[in-house]
Amino acid sequence: xxxxxxxILVVCMVCxxxxxxxxxDEGDLIGISMPTKxxxxxxxxxxYLKEQFEAAGYKVELTYSDNDAVQQNNDISNMIxxxxxxxxxxxxxxxxxxxxxxxAEEAGITVIAYDRxxxxxxxxxxxxxxxxxxxxxxxxxxxxxxxxxxxGDKTYNIEFTAGxxxxxxxxxxxxxxxxxxxPFIDAGTLKIPSGKTTFEQVATPAxxxxxxxxxxxxxxxxxYGDGTVLDIALCSNDSTAAGVAQAIISDYAGDNQPxxxxxxxDIGNLQNIVDGYQTMTVYKNVxxxxxxxxxxxxxxxxxxxxxxxxxxxxxxxxxFDTETYDNGLGVVPSYLLVPYSIDKDNLELLVDTGNYKWxxxxxxxxxxxx
Ligand code: BGC
Numbered sequence: 001x002x003x004x005x006x007x008i009l010v011v012c013m014v015c016x017x018x019x020x021x022x023x024x025d026e027g028d029l030i031g032i033s034m035p036t037k038x039x040x041x042x043x044x045x046x047x048y049l050k051e052q053f054e055a056a057g058y059k060v061e062l063t064y065s066d067n068d069a070v071q072q073n074n075d076i077s078n079m080i081x082x083x084x085x086x087x088x089x090x091x092x093x094x095x096x097x098x099x100x101x102x103x104a105e106e107a108g109i110t111v112i113a114y115d116r117x118x119x120x121x122x123x124x125x126x127x128x129x130x131x132x133x134x135x136x137x138x139x140x141x142x143x144x145x146x147x148x149x150x151x152g153d154k155t156y157n158i159e160f161t162a163g164x165x166x167x168x169x170x171x172x173x174x175x176x177x178x179x180x181x182x183p184f185i186d187a188g189t190l191k192i193p194s195g196k197t198t199f200e201q202v203a204t205p206a207x208x209x210x211x212x213x214x215x216x217x218x219x220x221x222x223x224y225g226d227g228t229v230l231d232i233a234l235c236s237n238d239s240t241a242a243g244v245a246q247a248i249i250s251d252y253a254g255d256n257q258p259x260x261x262x263x264x265x266d267i268g269n270l271q272n273i274v275d276g277y278q279t280m281t282v283y284k285n286v287x288x289x290x291x292x293x294x295x296x297x298x299x300x301x302x303x304x305x306x307x308x309x310x311x312x313x314x315x316x317x318x319x320f321d322t323e324t325y326d327n328g329l330g331v332v333p334s335y336l337l338v339p340y341s342i343d344k345d346n347l348e349l350l351v352d353t354g355n356y357k358w359x360x361x362x363x364x365x366x367x368x369x370x
Contacts, residue, residue, distance in 0.1 A: 031109075270356075320336075
């Protein structure tokens with residue numbers, strides 16, 4: 001009798017496994033192309049996307065292309081050959097995917113530009129944050145922290161560090177910050193001792209921390225070696241802010257800590273915020289960005305052509321935008337999530353997202369991802 005029960009149990013287990021496997025096999029294959037593991041946030045995006053799509057029954061092929069645009073082309077080609085239904089892509093270089101995405105178009109694959117717009121290709125939708133607002137938030141933080149509206153005759157010195165020219169987002173971040181601070185620059189309240197006022201002059205290829213470090217060391221040596229005080233290092237994101245903070249620690253002669261801005265909520269940068277080497281970061285909840293992408297893909301694969309009404313279905317606030325993001329072939333309909341400012345006084349908001357927790361000493365934040 002015992003033997004019979006054991007056999008029935010085994011048969012049931014096999015059956016349920018079979019049923020589960022059959023269900024998973026039925027799921028469409030989604031190709032997710034991430035730029036690199038070396039920039040912290042894409043590890044998080046990749047994990048959340050994979051986790052959420054698989055939980056919804058899809059199969060996922062996830063690739064990282066080592067920040068190499070040629071490799072990303074190959075990775076996407078392979079995913080097309082593997083029969084993906086949808087491609088979710090963070091472009092390494094927004095201008096180098098036209099040809100491979102022509103192949104995707106011919107194979108009837110839906111392409112979603114994730115976080116970064118892809119130029120000159122048939123992109124169905126763009127899912128991102130309001131990128132211009134990211135820069136505005138960085139600038140607004142500076143305006144509030146230094147009370148620039150009531151500065152009177154006081155003047156402050158500021159230097160900019162921007163992102164990768166191959167990334168369509170980088171210009172939006174820089175312009176959002178620069179446009180917002182321009183009235184204070186024009187009025188003489190903010191001065192830029194280096195004279196580097198254009199995106200091209202302060203861009204950081206590949207968003208590299210090492211390049212940002214080196215560039216800022218050069219700026220400090222050339223324009224601040226005589227004791228000139230630096231008040232603000234306006235950095236577009238956390239990977240560049242990490243380099244700039246390092247340069248300030250090693251090469252800045254002044255005894256004040258300049259305001260250092262960032263974006264992303266990378267773990268090392270949050271530690272720097274606790275320790276005082278970085279002042280703020282603009283947070284973008286990438287678990288929500290993944291969630292919005294899943295809802296969008298679900299709708300598309302169910303035959304819909306989603307528009308503004310889809311935002312009702314998102315777990316996070318987002319706007320539907322049909323004006324801002326022209327990729328050369330036309331405006332790409334976009335779902336744009338909402339970024340917000342984090343500094344040492346509101347780190348708890350990050351814990352509230354569920355994506356971070358305090359470490360054992362309750363001192364630094366760590367990720368809740370494995
Ligand atoms: C993203 C930022 C990120 C940067 C470097 C941008 O496209 O929007 O969040 O900091 O790439 O990874």
